[in-house]
Amino acid sequence: MSSAAKVIDALAALAQEHRLALFRLLVQSGEAGLPAGVIAERLAMPASSLSFHLAHMERAGLIRRTRHGRSLIYAADYAAMNGLIAYLTENCCAGASCVQPIAEERNAA
Amino acid sequence: MSSAAKVIDALAALAQEHRLALFRLLVQSGEAGLPAGVIAERLAMPASSLSFHLAHMERAGLIRRTRHGRSLIYAADYAAMNGLIAYLTENCCAGASCVQPIAEERNAA
DNA sequence: TCGATATTTCCAGAATTATCGAATCATAGG
DNA sequence: CCTATGATTCGATAATTCTGGAAATATCGA
Numbered sequence: 001m002s003s004a005a006k007v008i009d010a011l012a013a014l015a016q017e018h019r020l021a022l023f024r025l026l027v028q029s030g031e032a033g034l035p036a037g038v039i040a041e042r043l044a045m046p047a048s049s050l051s052f053h054l055a056h057m058e059r060a061g062l063i064r065r066t067r068h069g070r071s072l073i074y075a076a077d078y079a080a081m082n083g084l085i086a087y088l089t090e091n092c093c094a095g096a097s098c099v100q101p102i103a104e105e106r107n108a109a
Numbered sequence: 110m111s112s113a114a115k116v117i118d119a120l121a122a123l124a125q126e127h128r129l130a131l132f133r134l135l136v137q138s139g140e141a142g143l144p145a146g147v148i149a150e151r152l153a154m155p156a157s158s159l160s161f162h163l164a165h166m167e168r169a170g171l172i173r174r175t176r177h178g179r180s181l182i183y184a185a186d187y188a189a190m191n192g193l194i195a196y197l198t199e200n201c202c203a204g205a206s207c208v209q210p211i212a213e214e215r216n217a218a
Numbered sequence: 219t220c221g222a223t224a225t226t227t228c229c230a231g232a233a234t235t236a237t238c239g240a241a242t243c244a245t246a247g248g
Numbered sequence: 249c250c251t252a253t254g255a256t257t258c259g260a261t262a263a264t265t266c267t268g269g270a271a272a273t274a275t276c277g278a
Contacts, residue, residue, distance in 0.1 A: 004129060011124035014201075015117055016236085027201055036255055046238050051256055053236090070245050070254045081201050085194060092123075092136055092190050125266085145225060155268050160226055162266090179224045179275050 006061070010084045013060035018045060019053050026063060026076040033075030035068070115170070119193045122169035127152060128162050135172060135185040142184030144177070 014020050021043060026033060034042075040050045054074060057063045061080045066073050123129050130152055135142060143151075149159045163183060166172045170189045175182050 004126075008124055008126060008129055011120050011129075015120035015124045017113075017117060018236095020113060020117060020120075024200055037253095040255095047255065048238050048240090048257080049236080052238090055256085056235095067245090072255060076201075078202065081197070085197055085202070088190065088194055088197075091133055092185075093187065093194070127266095146223095149225095156225065157227080157268055157270090158266080161268090164226085165265095176275090181225065 007084060007087050009060040010062055010080065013057045013062055016053070018043060018049075019057055022050075022053060023057065023062060023076060023081075026074060027078075027081075029075070031075060033064075033066075033073045035071035035073050037071065039074065116193060116196050118169040119171055119189065122166045122171050125162070127154060127158075128166055131159075131162060132166065132171060132185060132190075135183060136187075136190075138184070140184060142175075142182045144180035144182050146180065148183065 014023060022039065025039065025042060036047070036050060036054065039054075040047050043050065054063070054065070058065060058074075062077055063074050064077050066075075123132060131148065134148065134151060145156070145159060145163065148163075149156050152159065163172070163174070167174060167183075171186055172183050173186050175184075
């Protein structure tokens, strides 16, 4: 994930209303993921539009797909998101002022 | 930062080659920030193009500007980036698989 | 007040991205 | 082999974003 180009792809993939909602939905769905049809229903979106966004996110490396019979199952790639957050933490923060609050978050949880 | 719309604005602001470089430059420059002219020179970019990107990032809340004589000084808003990372950590990760590595990062540092 | 400097705003054109119906592809089951 | 189902790809259009020169704005110093 370290290269800036990949980071930009990931950021761009998430920087869209439908795709951010899509990713959050997949995160909630866990490793098992969800078939495209169910996602389309949950997000109330035409199949072809959803397919466009799914392809976009897969290209960016944020989600993975597997086939299960006629269904294509999509699942969040947690490692990719982890890498993105690591990049932002390491390259776009100023030490204490940015890393600390996350540490507090962990203690609070 | 919590609202999804604001998060999308911040992600979109960072999801662009020149703006990501710009933000990283400002992060490195610390609280003191940098005048627009210096940024334009460092990023080798026409003044009007840079101005477009600076405005974009300021609208997204990621940078702040202050005037100093004829110069407009831009500086990274660390709290905003912190909020963005917090949102991603809380909403786009699956507990252990995403939060843990960041914890390791802290221990290693 | 005048001229120089720092930067933005305006504008038009180029490039990219999003939308979604219709056509197509892949698989399952009879 | 045929049909139904789940999903993608195609294609055309609409909308948004990026680019950079020229003009306008703000400030400083003499």
